[in-house]
Amino acid sequence: MTTLSHKSTVQQTATDSGHHFDANRHWAAFLTLGFGAHAEAETSITRMNIARHYGPLRVQRPFYPEGRDGCCHVYLLHPPGGIASGDALNIDVTVAANAHTLLTTPAANKLYKADSNGVAWNQHTHLKIANDATLEWLPQETLAFNGSRGEQTIIIDLEANAKCLGWEILGLGRPASKLPFVSGRLEQRFQLTRNGRPLWIERQCIDPDHPRFAGMWGQGGATVHATLWAVGLDDPQEAITALREHIPATNHWAVTYRRGVLLLRYLGIERNEAWELFQQAREVLRPRLTGHKAITPRIWLT
Template identity: 75%
Template sequence: MTNLSFVPVQNPATTDSGHRFDTSRHWAASLTLGFSAFTEGDTSITRMNIARHYGPLRVQRPFYPEGRDGCCHVYILHPPGGLVSGDALNIDVSVEEDAHTLVTTPSANKLYRADSNDVAWSQITNLKVANGATLEWLPQESLAFDGSRGQQTFNIDLAENAKCLGWEILCLGRPASNIPFATGQLEQRFQLSRNGQPLWLERQTIDPNHPRFTGKWGQGGSTVHATLWTVGLSDPDQAITALREQLPTANHWAVTYRRGVLLLRYLGDDRNQVWALFQQARDILRPLLTGHQATVPRIWLT
């Protein structure tokens, strides 16, 4: 058994000006998590052995709904509940050899309207998975308010025999309040590499003033954009066939497989629709990826 303490660290940013409200406004927060597999008798158990934080980023204690020798579930907490101008969040997750970890969040991540100086926010997520390890990155959706301005960056670094299943869901505007995403600008960047070799590189800019935002050749006015990725499948053809046969046929989605990366895309207008779609896709993919049925994190049910 490993004793774990949550260690606050010094601000990693070179500029700490949290209480400024001019164009140099900066609120930094970081979270570093590490997971390793430990042997107890004949059983391999995944433990969280690193938990360092700065600012308002925390984790709850690990949960083991799949048994002590099953996947280690962890919930990332961001008490402010969203990102405002000047926020700079950095999340680093490392999963060591033979460990299996699932990381999620208890609620949606809100991306608030930029301040009067139009200062952007940023969120950088670095995921590193070692040989024989598995990481499931399953946050709840990000809700972008009208006027939000910022950048999300995802760096996924996989070893030769690492496995990873993850998703990112972005919802634009506040449909329930009849407030569309009419101003602001968001950028999403994805980089997934295996052994340092890039397999999936993508940059997407979301700008309501660009013709691509409403054009049929672009986003077509869709308010929900989502991507699910899976790497490490032993039989990708079987996985694609299962998805195409079992997922609803009219839910604005498509699946592709290239250079070892399976991508399931959604472009539509319904958060509940994509959430149900991705959960069903995970139900299909997880047994093919890990040999275990999908277990729903209990935080999703509260």
């Protein structure tokens, strides 16, 4: 009878479960959510009617801080608190006709330094929004540690009258610990379509070894990148005017509108400044997009 050592047992278990600790390292997780509008007592209530998960991605119960007939708030949970080499996270969200959903996270997401094999991570998010439905995609910021390597993809598919308000905030390095982002490589991909027609396609590579990382014609040494988008505004030019009147003017943000997509960009060095900017922008845009004032998710206050 052969007896395996503890080390051999751990290695065999890791291999059998699909996990590796070499260049083939891989740990998959997925979360599939579906939301629908349900008639109840002469009103319409958005309910989470699909919630499937595998691995360390899940949600708890929905919240209704705006009333039972208001927006359905759901918090996306990733218990590890960050993404490491080999992680492959897939989030798939469908919002059916007439439903209104807000998705956010309880804390900042962390992108950890790549392992000794340089294995990259991957995060793929697919948001599908049906006619007359609204989705607010409002995750807290993402913090990339020095040496992180990975790819983040966000695909947003809207039907004819769907509406979406969302943002992504990325901070590079850990300035408070004097650990700048001087190595690694990140890639962000955005794709937004309406009825299958591309409206916004973007690819951004963040590489400290590339001249654009420090060049004034490119990133110019900025350590915080952030993009807010809004689709479905009745009067986008009026919304832009309101943004410029409501938000203090600085050299760190700008707003544009093309092909039905309003984009507000931040490029600077202060993560909190970007977060405050986007909250102020949401106060302006949400009433114009949904007819309801901007309610702060409770999880942001804990």
